[in-house]
Amino acid sequence: MTSLHSSHASFSVLERIVLEFERRLLSGNWRDIARLPPERALAAEYAVSRATVREAIQRLVSRGLLETRRGSGVFVVKRQPARLAAPWLQLIDEHPPLRADTLEFRLVFECATARFAAERASAEEREKIGSIVARMEHAVGSHDLEAEAAADAEFHMMLAAASHNRMLDHLYSSVIAMLREHITRNTYDATLDHEHAAERARTRLAQHQRICDAILRCAADDASRAMYAHLEFVGSQFDRH
Template identity: 60%
Template sequence: MTTPTVARGLLGRVVKDLENRILEGSWRERTRLPSERALAESHGVSRATVREAIQRLVARGLLETRRGSGVFVVGAQPARASAPWLQLIAQSAPMRSDTLEFRLIFECASARFAAERASADELAEMADILERMKKAVHARKVDEEAATDAAFHAALARASHNIMLDHFHASVITLLREHIISNTYDAARDSANARQRALARLAQHQRVFDAVRARQPQAAFEAMREHLDFVGRQFPGDG
């Protein structure tokens, strides 16, 4: 007979395992979880224990149940009211230079960790994004270039496998995506230099990816720093 203490221990173990799979990226957002039966068998516990573990993670906002469809990982959520500084950013957009300074800290760290931790699937995702970016640049499709640029940086943050970086990125993803896309469009307005700059940005993203793929953390860090420095130099004197 299972004692209450043992039951609590089993429940805690299942909750922790499911939580880790979500936070570490084994299960991406909007992924459908295996059935209760499959989870119970893999953890060596009852379906009731699995059901309670899921309910606890639903209550914490990590999972959601969809009637008739199953249980799914919740997608990235916007910043909550408990983060007033994020609300301030939303209400008063920061200067481009301030955002670039923030990105130097955040994205250089993401690149370094991604070089150490990116999975084969994540490397394949980044390679695919870069291929689409290359086609967009050569076809002079600024909208597609902007979209793939933002997608590359988001993929890099996920590949860092740092829970704090990933969650922080999710909280400011809208701001960063708009910043990256705006930079691409604004740089394209300088018709005399737009083509050359687009090719330079493409090469810079490729260098970041090459360093990540080669498992060279410092090279990835430096490649990202050089890319962000270049982005800043496109807009001299722009606050």
């Protein structure tokens, strides 16, 4: 039976149950199973009434974290970052200078994910990161721009997961549509300068290889510096001065 933390003794029973349910959502336990256990099972697990469980669930439903399906039960709402990011994507389309703001955000955010991935990635995650870079190398070699852009976006998403920091992972998930679009659009827009397109693709590949190598070596400082250099280069491709 799950015990409730004594530090929250001043909370009402309902508030404590809501807090426990939030913890399970944040930990990913319920996100993985999608469908919640029945009310009676949760009531028994937490030693509270079914009415308390029902009210706690309704609070999370009202916040868009859970959803009830008639005749099927209660389910974790699948995160829909594309919907959240849509207004930003439109702004970026209408105001190109916002590209620089996104790059600044990525400099702060992704240098941290690279550092933590180097420190914390599992053997399986390191293998996946290496395989993504291998696919990117093949795409650059065959001049497959679409495959390169896809691998590029997947690489950065994989680093966030391999950082094993729940806040970074959740944050990345909330803005992944915008960042994926940003990464993909950068890759495509960089080819508009036909004279330098092939050279830039090789440079981007080499930069990803250096980030990957640092992560495989568990060299956190090197990974962070390599990511910073990559993102600075991405920005320089669009410097009109």
